[in-house]
Amino acid sequence: MKHMLGRSFLIAALATTVACNLPLFAAAGEAGTLVVAQPADAYSMDPAKHSAFPTANILFQIYDGLITMDEKGELVAGLATSWSNPDPLTWRFKLREGVKFHNGEPFNAEAVKFTFDRALDPNFKAPYYSRISAIKSVEIVDEYTVDLKTEKPFPTMLLSLYEASFPALIVPPKYTQEKNGEALGSAPVGTGPYKFVKWLKDEEVVLEANPDYWGGTPKIDRVVFRPIKETRTRIAELKSGGADIAVDIPPEDVSSLQADGTKIETVASDFLYFLAFDTTRDTPLKDKRVRQAINYAVNVDAIQEALLNGMGNRIALTLPSNGFAYNPDWKPYPYDPAKAKELLAEAGYPDGFSIPLMTRKGRFLKDSEIVEATAGFLRKVGIKAEIQYLEPGVWGQISEKKGREGITFPGWSGRDPNLVWLPLLKTGQYQSYFSNAELDKLLDEGAATIDPAERKAIYEKAAAIIKDEAPHLPMIQPPLIYGLNAKLNWKPRTDSMIDLRKASFD
Amino acid sequence: MAVVFGVSLAVFFLIRIGGDPSALFLPPEASMEEIARFRHLMGFDRPLVVQYFDFVSRAVQGDFGMSLRYEQPAMQLVLERVPATLQLSGMALALALAISIPLAILAAAWRGSIVDRVSLLISLIGQSFPAFWLAIMLILLFSETLHMLPASGKGGWQNLIMPAIVLATYSTAIITRLLRSSMIEVLQSDYIRTARGKGVSEGRIIFKHALRNAAIPTLTVIGLQVGALLGGAVITEEVFAYPGIGRLAIQAIANRDFTVVQAFVLVMAVTIVTVNLLVDLSYGLLDPRLRKGR
Numbered sequence: 001m002k003h004m005l006g007r008s009f010l011i012a013a014l015a016t017t018v019a020c021n022l023p024l025f026a027a028a029g030e031a032g033t034l035v036v037a038q039p040a041d042a043y044s045m046d047p048a049k050h051s052a053f054p055t056a057n058i059l060f061q062i063y064d065g066l067i068t069m070d071e072k073g074e075l076v077a078g079l080a081t082s083w084s085n086p087d088p089l090t091w092r093f094k095l096r097e098g099v100k101f102h103n104g105e106p107f108n109a110e111a112v113k114f115t116f117d118r119a120l121d122p123n124f125k126a127p128y129y130s131r132i133s134a135i136k137s138v139e140i141v142d143e144y145t146v147d148l149k150t151e152k153p154f155p156t157m158l159l160s161l162y163e164a165s166f167p168a169l170i171v172p173p174k175y176t177q178e179k180n181g182e183a184l185g186s187a188p189v190g191t192g193p194y195k196f197v198k199w200l201k202d203e204e205v206v207l208e209a210n211p212d213y214w215g216g217t218p219k220i221d222r223v224v225f226r227p228i229k230e231t232r233t234r235i236a237e238l239k240s241g242g243a244d245i246a247v248d249i250p251p252e253d254v255s256s257l258q259a260d261g262t263k264i265e266t267v268a269s270d271f272l273y274f275l276a277f278d279t280t281r282d283t284p285l286k287d288k289r290v291r292q293a294i295n296y297a298v299n300v301d302a303i304q305e306a307l308l309n310g311m312g313n314r315i316a317l318t319l320p321s322n323g324f325a326y327n328p329d330w331k332p333y334p335y336d337p338a339k340a341k342e343l344l345a346e347a348g349y350p351d352g353f354s355i356p357l358m359t360r361k362g363r364f365l366k367d368s369e370i371v372e373a374t375a376g377f378l379r380k381v382g383i384k385a386e387i388q389y390l391e392p393g394v395w396g397q398i399s400e401k402k403g404r405e406g407i408t409f410p411g412w413s414g415r416d417p418n419l420v421w422l423p424l425l426k427t428g429q430y431q432s433y434f435s436n437a438e439l440d441k442l443l444d445e446g447a448a449t450i451d452p453a454e455r456k457a458i459y460e461k462a463a464a465i466i467k468d469e470a471p472h473l474p475m476i477q478p479p480l481i482y483g484l485n486a487k488l489n490w491k492p493r494t495d496s497m498i499d500l501r502k503a504s505f506d
Numbered sequence: 507m508a509v510v511f512g513v514s515l516a517v518f519f520l521i522r523i524g525g526d527p528s529a530l531f532l533p534p535e536a537s538m539e540e541i542a543r544f545r546h547l548m549g550f551d552r553p554l555v556v557q558y559f560d561f562v563s564r565a566v567q568g569d570f571g572m573s574l575r576y577e578q579p580a581m582q583l584v585l586e587r588v589p590a591t592l593q594l595s596g597m598a599l600a601l602a603l604a605i606s607i608p609l610a611i612l613a614a615a616w617r618g619s620i621v622d623r624v625s626l627l628i629s630l631i632g633q634s635f636p637a638f639w640l641a642i643m644l645i646l647l648f649s650e651t652l653h654m655l656p657a658s659g660k661g662g663w664q665n666l667i668m669p670a671i672v673l674a675t676y677s678t679a680i681i682t683r684l685l686r687s688s689m690i691e692v693l694q695s696d697y698i699r700t701a702r703g704k705g706v707s708e709g710r711i712i713f714k715h716a717l718r719n720a721a722i723p724t725l726t727v728i729g730l731q732v733g734a735l736l737g738g739a740v741i742t743e744e745v746f747a748y749p750g751i752g753r754l755a756i757q758a759i760a761n762r763d764f765t766v767v768q769a770f771v772l773v774m775a776v777t778i779v780t781v782n783l784l785v786d787l788s789y790g791l792l793d794p795r796l797r798k799g800r
Contacts, residue, residue: 040757043575050575051531125547127531130540185577201586202749203660228658228747229756232642236649236657393762396529400538412534423535430538 032221034488034503037234037243041202041227045188046181048119048167051127056166057498058205058225062102063169063190066093066112067162071502073322073494075158079107079170079191088153088450095144099214101172102195109140111173116148118176119167131165153448155455156324156416164495193218193501202227219504235483238262244485245498251309251366251481263484268313268477270320270494271413273370275473276424278405278433283355285406289347291470294407295333297340298377300475307366307373311479317466318424318474322494324416324452325459330467332474340381352382356406358398361389364411365478371409404433413495417459418447425471434471513775514565517768518558526550527574527762548574561768570772571765575758580765584751584773590660591743591750595735597666598673602731605674606681613682614689614720615712625682632679637738641672641745658747669746673738677731684727688720721792729785733778 040054047059068078080093099107116138119126134154139147148157161168170191176184188196193215194207205225209218226243228234231250238246239260249257254264275294277285284290304310313321316330344352357375361368368389375385385407390398398404410431414420422443427435442462449455466472482492490503528545529536536544545551552560564571570581605628613625648668649657656665692698693716701711740752747753751770758766789796 044577046577049577051533122543122547125544127544128533129544130533130536133540182577200749201583202747202753226659226747229753230642230745230747233645233658233745233747236645240649240653240657242649242656242658391524392530393524393527397525400529400541414535419535431535 032505033224034220034222034245034500034505035224035226035237035243036245036247036498036500037226037228037237038247038498039227039229039234042199042205042225044185045196045199046185047169047171048115048124048126048128049185050166053496054227056164058207059166059169059188059190060163060192060497061194061207061223061500062188062192062196063163063171064192065161065163065165065168065170066095067158069162069164069493069495069497069499071491075162078162079112080161083158085450086147089150091148091150091154091157092141093146093148095146096214097144099191100212101175101191102189102210103172103175105172105174105189107170107172107191108143109146111170112146113138113140114173114176115168115170118171118181126167128166132160132167134160153450155447155450155452156418159415159419164497194223197222215501218501220500223500238483238485241485244488245490246483247498248365249481249483251307251311251479254309254311254481257483261486263486263488264481265484265490265492266311266479266481267492267494268311268321269413269480269496270322270415271364271411271478271496272315272318272320272420273364273367273409273411273475273478274315274318275374275475276404276408276410276433277471277473278408279435279471280402280433281405283406284347284349284353285355287347288469289343290349291473292333293340293343293347293381294378294383295470295473296336296343297381297383298374298473298475299335300332300473301335303370303373304476307369308476308479311481313477315474315477317463318412318472319417319420320413320415320477320494322415323420324418325456325463327460327463330463333470337377337381344381344383349382352384354384354386357385357387357409358390358395358404358406359387359409360392360395363392367409367411370475374409399431402430402433415495417443417462421459421462421466422447425466434469436465436469436471439465439469509779510772510775514562514768514772515558517771518561518764519554521759521762521764521767522554522557524762527764530762531574570769573758573766574763575761575766576763580763580769581773583754583766584769587749587751587754588773590748591736591739591752594666594669594673594743594748594750595732595739597670598735599677599728599732601670601674602677602681603728606678606685610682610685610689611712611717613686614693614716615708617690622686625686629679629683632675632682635675637672637676637741638745640675641668641742644668644672645745660749665746665748669742669748672745673735673742676738677735680727680731681724685720685724688723689716692716692720718792722789725785725788725792729781732781736774736777 038054038057042055042058043050043052047063064079066078066080067075070076079096079099081096082094084092086092095109101107116135118124119132134150135148136151137149139149141147163169171184172189175189193210193213195210197206197208199205207223209221211217228237234246235253237243258264277291279286300314304312304314316332319326359367359371371387375387378385412420412424423429423431425432425434425439426443427440439462442458446455446458480492480496484490487506493499526545528541528550532541532544573580573583576583609625613622616622645657648655655668659665698711698715701715739750740755743750743752744756755770
């Protein structure tokens with residue numbers, strides 16, 4: 001008590017001294033400046049040279065892709081205005097005419113070819129190479145038409161060309177080739193709504209509105225991105241007016257912030273929380289009834305309510321609700337511990353069993369809490385899940401040896417069954433610990449079909465197998481939670497990319 | 507030099523125990539072939555010993571490699587951030603000395619008085635408060651509630667106040683405690699009693715005779731505190747989003763950005779070795795007996 005008194009006296013004394021001497025520091029939101037506080041700084045200003053979302057958030061204001069995502073989550077025209085498939089191995093794009101890069105270079109077919117040729121060159125070492133590696137060549141048809149050629153039919157091409165596919169953002173050929181490509185990494189030039197002004201490393205990136213933007217002049221004059229790792233500090237900046245958008249607000253802070261007049265925007269992300277079962281080793285998980293029992297045993301709705309404030313989206317299968325071929329009629333297994341016990345007894349485990357549960361800690365929002373709650377539900381039906389927290393590097397090493405044993409909480413994202421079910425469930429895939437010949441056949445068909453209606457029918461059949469075989473326990477699309485200046489109008493996106501093209505202050 | 511070399515060797519191998527960063531760099535859906543391909547491109551598939559000799563042979567020529575994350579030389583990244591950290595640690599050290607020296611002198615001179623008790627209290631609190639907790643409390647009070655100081659960043663001198671206080675707290679406590687006890691010890695020694703007997707004024711006794719002798723052990727601790735301040739800056743910079751080397755180091759470790767971690771550790775090792783050398787040399791300035799002894 002005595003200590004505390006001494007301390008508060010000291011602080012009060014200091015406070016008075018400081019208060020008498022300080023001018024009020026500049027607040028955000030004034031004079032059309034928007035400050036975004038996110039956990040990390042940019043790594044590079046070259047869109048093909050990084051692999052981090054905070055960097056992508058900054059670069060997406062500077063650059064555009066051929067395709068973009070609208071407010072409803074649909075993939076729509078960006079720098080390309082229309083597209084078609086003259087044959088299953090060709091995607092033909094008509095390009096927007098009259099668009100110029102910030103330095104005056106014209107945007108045309110040559111820029112598109114240059115962008116992909118550069119990022120696809122193995123010596124360039126683009127970290128997100130795999131997102132665009134299906135493109136085998138880019139052919140210029142005329143000044144405003146390009147053909148993207150693939151070796152196999154590539155139905156998810158549009159997802160490989162929109163902004164979350166980092167190296168697909170279009171760069172200016174002349175400027176990029178100057179100074180051996182190093183100019184782009186520090187002083188970027190794109191076609192986007194904001195022009196680069198300055199980058200003080202670990203401090204701020206400053207951008208200003210591009211009045212000639214092809215999508216209309218942005219309503220906010222200046223944008224500043226500030227890297228603030230510590231959550232409490234980001235919240236303090238938001239509350240004290242030092243930031244207009246604070247990224248990654250913890251769910252437990254939402255109600256107190258709202259009570260203080262802060263605006264909260266939240267959306268269920270494209271990300272997927274689920275448990276994956278290793279069916280390649282000889283454990284009880286090999287038995288379908290055991291996997292179904294686990295699906296019945298865990299009350300995912302209660303976990304979502306208690307740990308995520310009910311935010312996010314409960315999923316029936318490992319596919320986000322905005323994913324291709326998603327069907328709202330799909331229903332998850334209901335919470336039914338009695339049924340779970342029955343199935344376990346049927347499978348020969350009336351007293352349950354022990355099994356490792358491998359995961360990482362602090363990688364995703366509330367991951368360890370969710371895993372622990374899940375283990376609690378499993379214990380109630382007799383399954384002793386032994387939780388092992390692995391350091392990310394170790395997790396990577398184990399994964400490379402296909403060593404994920406028992407139950408895992410891996411996390412995944414993807415808006416098409418071809419990007420989720422194929423890598424996670426097809427026999428022999430790096431991330432797959434499951435095998436079903438019939439499903440393999442359907443997934444291969446889906447991957448080789450371009451026609452959307454045909455693909456939907458294929459994936460509907462695949463969904464029925466996945467539901468019955470239960471290789472996963474599908475859980476939640478976790479929420480993305482942002483704190484906003486009450487005067488700011490801005491909506492978050494499911495892919496976590498920040499788009500300021502439509503943002504405005506009241 | 508041997509210390510710096512040993513440190514570089516230890517760091518090189520320790521940081522690689524947890525595996526290489528290839529998987530962390532690539533998107534999660536990257537296949538095993540893609541990870542292997544990237545690993546080969548980056549040279550991480552070579553034997554560790556080969557990689558180490560490659561590192562050393564380049565390092566002696568001043569080339570510490572490119573950062574894996576940033577498209578920049580690793581040493582340049584670290585050195586760019588040194589001024590910010592020096593500014594912060596310098597201010598913290600100045601603050602610590604400005605509080606601890608007068609406090610310790612007063613406490614020793616009036617042993618058992620209120621001043622002495624306050625000094626003990628500050629030492630106790632300062633040593634026991636974790637830096638990150640104190641930092642968050644200050645942010646809550648001065649930024650969120652009172653709106654007086656910016657919570658983060660490096661704009662003007664206002665941005666330095668809270669981080670410097672946090673960083674100075676521990677050092678203030680240690681230096682106060684040590685200087686107070688050395689002063690008390692010296693004040694009880696025979697030559698001080700003799701001086702008092704000869705009628706030398708109390709002020710002259712404290713500042714001319716006692717402080718000078720009590721300063722030597724204290725100086726050793728201050729030297730050690732420079733290391734502690736630089737180390738403490740890692741947490742403080744992270745909480746206050748202050749663009750110094752500590753924050754860079756945390757990110758580099760999380761990202762397995764080997765070259766940056768190596769450059770950071772080397773810079774820290776060289777700094778600490780240099781400060782210790784300066785402290786050793788300064789003993790001679792304070793105490794002529796030590797000078798003659800050499």
